[in-house]
Amino acid sequence: MSIRERLSGNEAAAVAMKQINPDVVAAFPITPSTEIPQYFSSFVNNGAVDTEFVAVESEHSAMSACIGAEAAGARAMTATSANGLSLMWEMIYIASSLRLPIVMSLVNRAVSGPLNIHNDHSDAMGARDSGWIQLFSENNQEAYDNLIMAHRIAEHKDVLLPLMICQDGFITSHSIENIELIEDSDVKKFVGEYKPEHYLLNYKERIAVGPLDLQTYLFEHKRQQAEAMKNAKDVILNVSKEFEKLTGRKYSLFEEYKLEDADMAIVCMNSTAGTAKYTADILREQGIKAGVLKIRVYRPFPAKEVAEALKNIKAIAVLDKSDSLNASGGALFEDVTSAMYVNKMQNPVINYVYGIGGRDTTEEHIKTVYKDLEEIIKTGDIGNPYRYLGVRGGK
Amino acid sequence: MQNKVDTSATWEELTIGGNIYEAGNARTFKTGDWRSTKPIFVSEKCKQCGICFPVCPENSIPVNKEQKREDFDYDSCKGCGICAKVCPFSAITMS
Numbered sequence: 001m002s003i004r005e006r007l008s009g010n011e012a013a014a015v016a017m018k019q020i021n022p023d024v025v026a027a028f029p030i031t032p033s034t035e036i037p038q039y040f041s042s043f044v045n046n047g048a049v050d051t052e053f054v055a056v057e058s059e060h061s062a063m064s065a066c067i068g069a070e071a072a073g074a075r076a077m078t079a080t081s082a083n084g085l086s087l088m089w090e091m092i093y094i095a096s097s098l099r100l101p102i103v104m105s106l107v108n109r110a111v112s113g114p115l116n117i118h119n120d121h122s123d124a125m126g127a128r129d130s131g132w133i134q135l136f137s138e139n140n141q142e143a144y145d146n147l148i149m150a151h152r153i154a155e156h157k158d159v160l161l162p163l164m165i166c167q168d169g170f171i172t173s174h175s176i177e178n179i180e181l182i183e184d185s186d187v188k189k190f191v192g193e194y195k196p197e198h199y200l201l202n203y204k205e206r207i208a209v210g211p212l213d214l215q216t217y218l219f220e221h222k223r224q225q226a227e228a229m230k231n232a233k234d235v236i237l238n239v240s241k242e243f244e245k246l247t248g249r250k251y252s253l254f255e256e257y258k259l260e261d262a263d264m265a266i267v268c269m270n271s272t273a274g275t276a277k278y279t280a281d282i283l284r285e286q287g288i289k290a291g292v293l294k295i296r297v298y299r300p301f302p303a304k305e306v307a308e309a310l311k312n313i314k315a316i317a318v319l320d321k322s323d324s325l326n327a328s329g330g331a332l333f334e335d336v337t338s339a340m341y342v343n344k345m346q347n348p349v350i351n352y353v354y355g356i357g358g359r360d361t362t363e364e365h366i367k368t369v370y371k372d373l374e375e376i377i378k379t380g381d382i383g384n385p386y387r388y389l390g391v392r393g394g395k
Numbered sequence: 396m397q398n399k400v401d402t403s404a405t406w407e408e409l410t411i412g413g414n415i416y417e418a419g420n421a422r423t424f425k426t427g428d429w430r431s432t433k434p435i436f437v438s439e440k441c442k443q444c445g446i447c448f449p450v451c452p453e454n455s456i457p458v459n460k461e462q463k464r465e466d467f468d469y470d471s472c473k474g475c476g477i478c479a480k481v482c483p484f485s486a487i488t489m490s
Binding site: 097098099160198205206207208209210211213216217219220221223224227 | 402404412414417
């Protein structure tokens with residue numbers, strides 16, 4: 001039996017962590033993810049979990065403690081946002097290269113400056129090449145479900161990579177929604193016990209982790225990481241199938257919303273997908289064939305599958321909630337267009353950078369995107385492919 | 396299990412993340428090639444006084460069962476020259 005509850009995104013993440021009951025949680029508070037370790041430390045204090053909670057003095061130490069714990073053979077988790085992730089920077093690469101399946105709840109927020117505490121995806125996009133698996137969550141339910149699936153993916157022997165579950169700061173982290181929780185015992189059974197093959201506290205096998213890795217070895221170890229990232233795709237699909245059997249909730253690499261017969265489509269991630277689907281529904285009532293492709297798995301990027309799903313769409317808009325400041329479009333736009341080019345597709349694709357620093361993105365904004373796509377289909381003229389949505393001044 | 400660690404191993408053969416699954420493997424790593432100058436043992440001048448080998452930071456002066464020093468172990472000698480400095484009989488020269 002599932003449990004019906006009303007939780008904020010942060011509470012949902014903390015409850016998932018409670019049910020997972022990891023060996024170690026090391027975290028440092030930062031808006032908007034602060035509530036996750038805050039709720040979790042109350043679970044520790046009231047005895048709901050038997051986790052060792054490490055109240056570290058910085059995010060660099062939080063990730064370092066997770067690395068130490070995971071290498072020792074423990075299951076370690078953390079939560080952070082924006083500048084907290086920036087301070088972890090050195091250690092997130094260590095975590096992935098030592099192949100330690102740490103799970104992080106990343107509550108997306110603009111990386112300062114100038115100082116901003118609200119939602120965009122600049123924190124996650126900065127870490128997109130760090131060797132972490134990245135799953136994005138539209139709402140509280142998905143943030144919870146993704147966390148329940150996280151360890152099964154990260155700890156799989158063909159993967160062994162750290163994993164971050166992203167959700168939008170404040171927009172989902174602080175809004176209370178209905179949610180369906182899984183029974184504690186079912187989560188325990190689904191997640192299973194962590195049994196690493198090699199770990200530092202195994203007195204029967206004395207091992208060294210993270211030795212000097214110079215010109216003769218590092219290349220091969222990076223190649224191993226790349227392979228693990230490729231393997232992660234199948235593992236994610238298999239774990240998602242098993243999760244569907246348990247809960248009835250279906251997850252894939254991305255969600256195709258009314259895409260099958262769509263003329264135009266928006267590609268986006270996290271909570272904006274909700275607004276985009278809502279807007280597509282309104283346009284559908286007016287006979288406009290609008291669809292949405294919501295990326296769930298951003299790393300590994302499902303290039304072939306995304307290209308296949310967009311094959312018959314006449315005009316596509318990719319929405320980036322982070323500006324790559326590179327004069328050639330956002331990160332998601334580059335991934336989508338490169339996926340399409342490699343798979344020999346030349347459908348018109350445009351990019352919008354939107355919602356920076358928590359700028360509200362409404363149904364009206366999304367409507368203008370579909371309107372632009374309609375115009376492109378009509379005229380065949382893409383115009384400027386690098387656009388802005390909701391910024392004051394020139395687009 | 397993948398457990399090969401040498402420079403001919405492919406990425407498929409190497410241990411994951413460069414992990415080393417045994418202890419005491421430092422002896423397989425020849426650090427002597429870091430040396431830029433080399434001590435030479437001039438055995439005819441050596442009085443076997445025993446001053447040189449305790450000061451060697453790398454334990455690179457082997458001593459046999461008769462308590463006599465032998466020629467240098469160049470696999471680990473870094474060429475620091477402390478042995479040449481302490482030798483009272485000029486039985487170690489640096490080149």
